[in-house]
Amino acid sequence: MKIKSPKDFWAGLMFIGFGLFFVIWALIHYQMGTAVRMGPAYFPAVLGGLLAVLGAFVLFGSFAIEGPPVPAFSYRPLILISVACVLYGYLMKPLGLVGATAALVYVSALGGHEFNWKEVTILYLILIAFSWLVFVKGLTLPFPVWPEAFS
């Protein structure tokens, strides 16, 4: 059998994977109950099964109907943008708003097409001033502004 529609092939696999995962996890860990008194596993198991069946249809369809190929992934922005956000979250407590914003702005800027230290630094200064004014002063959100070591 030849895959005619790669997008549907992978989408189908994804749905089957998630669906089966929910079914199996629910059946192992939670109580099924009865139709009258549904246990915590009942609804997720039924839905997970439904998702897997739908995924199977999509998967079979991908062998029958012609479709476009999956466009190439751009790993650079995908990884850098995701990492930048995660860094922001985990650096907030130890490094404060100043450090976390720096990590987010510089790392995410690396994910773009061009990177210019001067431009990014100016952008960073503007954003940190704005975040401080609006979120710390204006909305009084309890963010540490400076790194823990300084305060």
Next chain:
Amino acid sequence: MDAGILTNLWIGFQVAVSPWNLFYCLVGVLLGTLIGVLPGIGPVATIAMLLPITFNLNPVAALIMLAGIYYGAQYGGSTTAILVNIPGESSSVVTCLDGYQMARQGRAGPALAIAALGSFFAGCVATLIIAVAAPPLAEVALKFGPSEYFSLMVFGLVAATVLAHGSLIKAIAMVVFGLLLGLVGTDVNSGVLRFTFGVPELSDGIGFVIVAMGMFGTAEIISNLELKDQREIFTSKVTHLYPTKQDLKDSWAAVLRGTALGSMLGILPGGGALLASFGAYTLEKKVSKHPERFGKGAIEGVAGPESANNAGAQTSFIPMLTLGIPSNAVMALMIGALMIQGIAPGPQVMNEKPQLFWGLIASMWVGNLMLVILNLPMIGMWVKLLTVPYRYLYPSILVFMAIGVFSLSNNAFDVLIMSVFGVLGYICVKLECEPAPMILGFILGPLMEENLRRAMLLSRGDPFVFVSPNKPISLGFLVASAILLVIVAMPAIRKKREEVFVEEG
């Protein structure tokens, strides 16, 4: 109109024109337009981004501001559609067709003005429709039992998938996937922690805002970064704003038709602005004496869809306000906002919180008025924003999203989850799986399970309770869902449906 509606609207306007609420409405409209104008950020991401700002406000002010953000974002989306040929969101896709052509002919001003005036007119009519239609609908909804609610949600979700782009079966799968993700967290009936994998942060479930920001925010930024930064902008050409007499003569009928069509389609679950604008464009092309002008800068092609999408955007509040059922991703966010404010959305809101309900409705009108009187003169400024290169924009957007998500509970884990959904959203885009149906499923997951359980308990486990003749409403919703699915699955209709959505290209 009877006196009741007038009294209600009077209560509403008293709330809406209080100085602080006017202020929040103004801030909402301005922020919404500001971010809506930025390419690549649609209303869902805009609202999700700005949602945390409203947490400290009282519920009335918060909803008024969010509604303002919504119209603002939509209006901003039309502006970019006309000037840059980038639809800020799917409902302004058709505005690109003729709006951008008008801009190329140096008539960007009239196109923008007609879009704003048409939207304002549509907004006025839709506000009245909500005021008239919502109370009786809420009355009916108050009588709904769990089986009716369950069937209504099935219908809403089916309707939403029918209107998604692309493959129907993938859209349904995304809904189911969303329903499953919505179940993560503590099971209300048994207190069991489900799918939390021992992570304490997941015991309250995955935050709705976080999912929306990941799927619509970071995922969009990543996809945008793939494209080279090349845009053709007609900034210098927005000189005269006011449409000529001929323009007005050409477009008033289109505005009326668009408003009527949009108001009707907006009420349907899954309808809203998207279907309204596509429908209106097709309608205008059909009734026009010169259909060949469409796609080459016909002002009716801007006036009709723009009025329709605003009318639809507004009347899509009706199912949200009266039934507590979101008809699209934006309304799902509104429900999320209500829940965060401690209000359970549903028909009881109207009776228990008349100030909130009618205040919101009145503020819709006020917000539309603000858009016209404030934004038209400010078009020049919005246009300048478009010239800001994307490499400055996206780190700024990321900062706002990260702050917003982090501030939900001062927790780094939430930001991590946002990134995970960003990656998932990106994969979904690549595999042509629409994220919007997933978001609807996500918000309805727990509600659906709850109602299913209650209905089954009441019927002593008889699954036919949903289709029994004793429950005509429930039966009706399910039959309607089945009919919709069959119709869309028919080859002839399926082809037509794909054509409609292909026109965006």
